[in-house]
Amino acid sequence: MSIELTVTAKGQITLRQAVLDHLGIAPGDRVSVSLRPDGRAELRPLRAKPEVIASRGVLKRPGRRPVSIEEMQAAIEEGAAGDDA
Template structure:
């Protein structure tokens, strides 16, 4: 276990390898949770997305939209093992 020094302002610096382990980058946020035994749990902040940002995510340039009926047909073929 590595010790971290606390500055006079009460701040700490986390090492690059710990930040990489958490998957966070400059500008990202982390969450801290105080545990009853005096420990603290640290984890990356969960990013809340909006459905509007997801709509059209899989659409390719020049691809025409497909209908619900076409989607259902492909799903049926997939379940039937025809794809």
């Protein structure tokens, strides 16, 4: 899909709603523009903070019990002790 935009006398462009919707950009959001060596520009939404809640459950394994913070720390310390040997 190709969308043509017009540059104003001030050197600005207005992105069409279809472009904003495709990128998930809302009023007040920020975007990042990367200038490519081949003369292209890449436009991406700039997310201020990653949404931690979106990663909830990503490490869940069916049939395995949750591991406590204390158990995680013990495993880290055991692993670190093994590196010195």
